[in-house]
Structure formats: C-alpha cells, structure tokens
Amino acid sequence: MVRAFLAEYREAAESVSKTLAALEAGQPLTTEGRHGLCRLAHMLRNAGLFLGFVRLAAIGRLLSDFGPDIVPDTILPATQIRLLVAGCETAGKLISGIETTGQEPALVTELQTIGDLAHELGLPWEDTANLEWPATKLTNELSDEEKITRLLQEDLAVASPKKKSAAAADMIAIFVQDAEEILDHTEQDLLRLEREPARLNELLRHFHTLKGNSGLMGFDGLQQVSHRLENILQAFRDGQATVTAEHIRFFLEAVDALRRRVAVIAKGGSAESDEDALWLERIDALRHEAAKPKEKIVPASKPEPAAAPAVSRGNLRVSVERLDYLNDLSGELVIAAAMVHHMSECRPGADVEQFNRALHRLDLITSELQDTVMAARMVPVETTFRRLTRLVRELSDKTGKPLDLQLTGMETEVDRRVAELMVDPLVHMVRNAVDHGIEPAAERRKAGKPATGSIRIEAMHRAGEVWIVVSDDGRGLQREKILAKARERGLVGGATTPADEDLLAVIFEPGVSTAETVTEVSGRGVGLDVVKRNVERLRGRVEVASTPGQGTVLTVKLPLTLAVIHGMLVRAEAEQYVLPILAIRESFQLESANRHRTPGQGEFIVVRGETIPLFRLANLFHIERNSSPSAAELVTVIEDGERRVALLLDELLGQQRVVVKSLGDALSRIPGVAGASILMDGRVRLILDVPSLIRTVHGRVT
C-alpha cells in the first residue's frame, strides 16, 4: 500500500516540479498547475492520515490550506513560491527517507524553514519537529498491510472514543467523495468510449485509483472488483480483446453496483457484500469471453500518451454547512455596513470626508466578500447535465428509438442548489421528450425526418437569469388531447377555450399525462408537475412552446443567484417591500387623465402604444388604505420578460443589495412573495416575486 502511494506520488511530484520551475522563472501559475499542486497536497495529507506520517500530513495540510487562495493566471509573490518549493522539496526528502528506512526522517532545518515561511504568510503550521508518531517506530519486518492495521489501531487507541469515530468518519467521507467522483468520470468515459477509443486510458486510471483508495480503507471486496475490472481493461488496451457494446453495458452495470456499495458505505454501512463473489465470477466469465474475437465495434487502441487528460476545472469541495455559514455571515456584514451608513446620516461629524472614505472601503470589502461567497456557491451545469447522457442511452435501449443528445453551455454556472434541484426536472423533461415527443424511427422516416431523434439541452445566461432549454424534434404536443384531459380533470371549463400558452401549461399540472399508453418510461401522470414544483421552489418559471410535427421546447428560467439581489425598497401605504431591480422597467408619475377604466373595474395605462394593466399593490396585498388618492400617482412598470404590469406604489425608498432569506416551508408558496430580507433597521421586509405577481394579476384580467 505504501508502494501504491509512492508510485502515485512520483507521478504527481513530476508534474508539480515542472510547475514550480515555471513559477521560479517568473511565469504565472496556470489552472492546471494549480490543480496539480492541490492534488499533490491532497495526496500528502491523505498519506499522512492513512499511513501515519505526521510531517507529510502537516505539509499536505499546509499546502491544501494555501492552494485554494491562489488565483490562477497570476504571478505569485516570492514568499509564496518559496513556501511551495520548500514544501514540495521537503516532502520529497521525507518520502525518499520513507522509501529507504520505512520511517520519516526528522529534517529539522527544512521543517523550520517551512514553519517560518508559513508564519510570514499567516498560515497555520503545526510544529512537527518533536512529534513522534508511535507508528513510525514500526519495524520493516511487518508487511505494509499489517503496518497500517497497527497504525490505525494505535491511532484510534490514543484518540478519545468520540475523536476516534470522528476521524474514521472523516476518512470515510473523503473516500466516498473521491469514489463518487471517480465513478461519475468512469461513467462518462464509458459512454464516450465508442467514439473516443483513447478514453480507455482514462478508464484504466479511474479503476486503478478506485482500487488504491479501497485498499487504503481496507475495503477488500471493492478493491478486488476494481482490480479485476482494471485487468479486463488492460487486456483491451493491450489488444488481446476488443470492446463491444455488450462490454460497455457490462461495465456500466458494474459502475452502478459500485455506486450502490459506495452509497452503503457513505451511510455507515458495511463495506463487504455478498455481491462481490457474484461480480468476481461475472468479471472472470467476461474475461474469458472477451478473449474470443467478437463483433467489432471499437478497435483496441494502442496506449496513446498524447491523449489529453480529462480537463479539470480545479473545482474545490466546500462543505455545504460552511458555505451556508459564510453566506449568513456575509449577509450580516451587509447589514452592518448599512448600519454605518445610517449612522452617518444621523450625525454629521467633524471629519466627514475621512468617515466617507472608510465607508467606501467597507462597501468595497462587503461586496467583494459577497461576490466571493456567491461565486463559491456557483457550479457549472456540466455535472447536472452529464447524468443525462446515461439516461438518454438507456431510454434509447428501452424504447428502441435511436436518439442523439446534444448538450451545450455546459460551462454555464448556476447556484449549487439549482444544480441539485434541477436534476429531477431535467430527468422528467428528457423522459417526456423521448416518450411523448420523439416518434419511432419508422414514423420519423415517413415524416421525412432523420431516423435518429434529437434532444438538445442548452444552458445560458440571459437577462439576469439562467435559462435551461430542453428541446426535441419530435411530433410536438397534441393540443386536442391536452384540452380533453384538462376538461376531464376540471382544469378548464367545458365551454372555454384557453389561450394556447395557458393550454400548454396544463402539462405541468399533477395527474395530466398525454401518453396514450402507460409505458415504462413515462405516462403515469406524474413527472412534469415535479418540474413545475422544483422550478418554483427555485423562484423560477417554466415555459413551453410546441409546433406540431416539429417538436417541443421547454424553457426553464431561473434567477441567477439565490443568495443576493439588487432591490428597490418600495412603500405601499404603511408597508414596505423589496422589488427586484431587474424586474423594473420604468417608474413615472401618472396623471389621472392617463388612467383608463375598462368595463368591470379594470384599469390600464398606455405606454408608447402598449396597453398595460394597472393595479395598486396595496389592494393586491389587502393593505389597509389610509392615504387619499392624489392627482398624480407613482407608477412602476414591472415585467417578467414578456408580460408587463403597472403597479401603483406610494414611494420608492432607494436601492440596495439584499440577502434573500427563505420564509420557511410553511410560507414559501405565497403568490407574489419570493422570500424575505433583513434590512438595516433589523426589520424583515418581504421580497416581491414579480413573475408570480404578474401571473396572479393576469389571471384576474382574463
């Protein structure tokens, strides 16, 4: 096991030494370079943790504390470079010491240097010079495995029972995170293997890593399964066998089985399972089978050193709790800053200019901190989208419809919560497209379309929102069927014919399914309502467009961030609300002569030739009227991207950034209210939900 670590270390250290050489030559740190550094730091820390090398662990911890702060593509200050170089070199010396003697050498001077540099940079550093881990005294006569067992036992014996379980839980958590990530990559590479034979090398690496990690944790079953799978891949690579679609399916199944096992481990369950023996048998069977020539799909590729390594985005894992805490904290800071502002208004002091400069600085820091925290919450949609590749492949198998999935805008960043809550809706939208949209190949040919059905999923930033568009080139929604279903369920009155967009929106109602037959894929009348529900939870909306014979387009529109918005504080009678700035089109004084009344109480205004319905916010929200109507009133036109509504307000009180807080589950679905925010006076103000306000209002007019 120590040997496995050493091999991995050498590989990582080589790439890092190149990075360091470049840094010393005054070049900026590249994203890949930073990734390499973080990887090495992680490896050293884990090795320290697992194998009991304190000094290595300390260096690893130091470097991983430091890594996330480095901004890629900048030239690092000399002290930082010196620390990196000293850290990596010392780690190298420690490791050569371990290789020859099985123990960490003391290296007092080197570690002292690192400590000084860390101190200079204000980084935490444990003085390891005098630390002597009981484990390092073990003799070389023991095998690696025995050493680790002993190490762990001693370590656990020293620690208090509580600490012991915490340490073990920590190790398991690290293992699970890694394993999940590896399996995700494995799945993707398997799915791409047919088109890109070079992926085989990536796959080998994934299974190799998984094998190593499982071994370190003592998960023998997992280790053996990954080992055998690796062997088969090896055979493919060496040209002893060829990869068929059947093999890929087998491997995908294996990935699922491994995922289930990891999930069990994550919940604190046993790592061993009866399934292992079965899998080992199946794998061996496949191995013999694979040796015979078969239908050839992929030519066995030669090892291809030029194959580009999987592009890593240098992602950082941040615990959700920590993120939420940071988020709250930055929110409080915003409030604090607002309070200082408030003070300056009340007491004009002597040195106003200086005070204002200080304020300006506080503002800068505040928004900087907020932006950083928000950025940390953002993740590319790639991970969310990636899962759909597998889904489409399976749906294609099940329904017998050839399908092509195109993903664009994978780099688009969304809030972490959006990424999580959008998984289910996307799955349902894709299933719906395959089952109800895409016709069987024969029918498509008859209609003059390509036999392969096409599904496009696109993510983009538009107008301060994130749009996720799912489109298919299938038969389109069948309006008559939807209308019939809507009437049957009483969603539409028997005589009325709803507007097209309202009719199509019916598909998002629970219990509405237009599938003629209930299939395994979808059609039980559950599904698209999940889309609507989750999207609304994210304060977004979903729109549908469909052309018969040409396909359906579902567009999910979500707010860019869930954490902070720019708002306009408005007053309606005695109450104050926050109106998101992005939803405000214009504000002006409205002369009573320009207000028009329709039969039946409705009012509207005309702006540049467009008629816009007019409402008083106080009435919509049942706020008690105290003021008497005046000749000219303040009107604010709000819009949700297409529809507009004019709101009569009493006062605009000014703009500010506000932190969005949830009203809690019980009050989360009040029409017109998106959430709450705590303002500088410590009071809660509600944030208006413009799309939902417009919907309610339009619902009344028509």
Added chain:
Amino acid sequence: MATNETNMNVAGKNLTFKLNGEEYGLPIAAVQEIIRWQEITRVPRVPNFILGVINLRGRVVPVLDLRRRFGLPPAPPQSRTCIIILQSVHETGQILTGIVADEVTEVVEILPEQVGAPPELGSRVDITFVGGVGQLGARVILLLRVDKILDSNEWFVVEQMTQTEKENSYA
C-alpha cells in the same frame, strides 16, 4: 377520551402561559426561547392568525396568533405580551415558529396522573389543539398539542375561505 398515551405525551415539564384569561401549557422540550413583543412584518395573502414574520438573529421566523387560531377575541399587545419561540424538527431541518402569549407564567412539572382527558364538547367546538387538561389542585391548565399547532398543512385550509371573500377591489 384521552388514552394513557395522550396523557404521557402532554405530561411532563410544561411552560405555562395565559391567553384570554385561561392558562395553557406547552411541553418544555418544544420551547426554544421566549422573546419580548416586537414589531411583526405582515405577510399578505395568509390566514389572519399568521401575524407575519420577525427577525430572530438573522433568521426569519413566522409568528402565530393563538387567540385568532383558537377563535378567541383578538387583543392588542400589552406590556407583558411576549412571543414564545417553538422549535420542531422537520425533514428539511429545524423549524422555528413564534406564538404570541398574553403573559408567560412558569414552568411546572405535570405528572401523568394529573392529566385528564380533554372535555368532550361535541363536534361544533374544535378542541383538537388540546391534548389533555392538567389539574394542579384548583388550577386548570390546558395542555397544548404542539404538533397540531405547528402543522402548516392545516394553516392554509382556513385561508381558502377567508381569501375568496377578500378578493374584490382592484386599483
């Protein structure tokens, strides 16, 4: 009739408070803290017993008016009026909810044998909120079922009715 099980549920240490002259009790485990009366931000389009929300150290917490919830006459806040913050654990995490009390009296231990069944007043009087009646000598304490009070699915059943009658005037 209260079963033994009900007695067990509402018996134990209770925080007692006054509402419209009656004394009520809440299991102490459900109470996070008691705060002074403060201005409450009204939330539109909710049943009238939801007074609105307050800021509890950065958290937005809804506040209920039990007088209205129980069909008692509303009363303006007095000097002893306070807000009892209740905590409950939900699948989405810990939930805090405030309830308004005329005045908080004390914490008393109520033994299971001191708990009587809630009175049977026929179907027209809703006493589902009362899990039992504690009798300490001459003192009578209505022991509340926190789960019933905090069941937000129930909150909006009432709203459906009050809302429609309000939907009239536009601009």
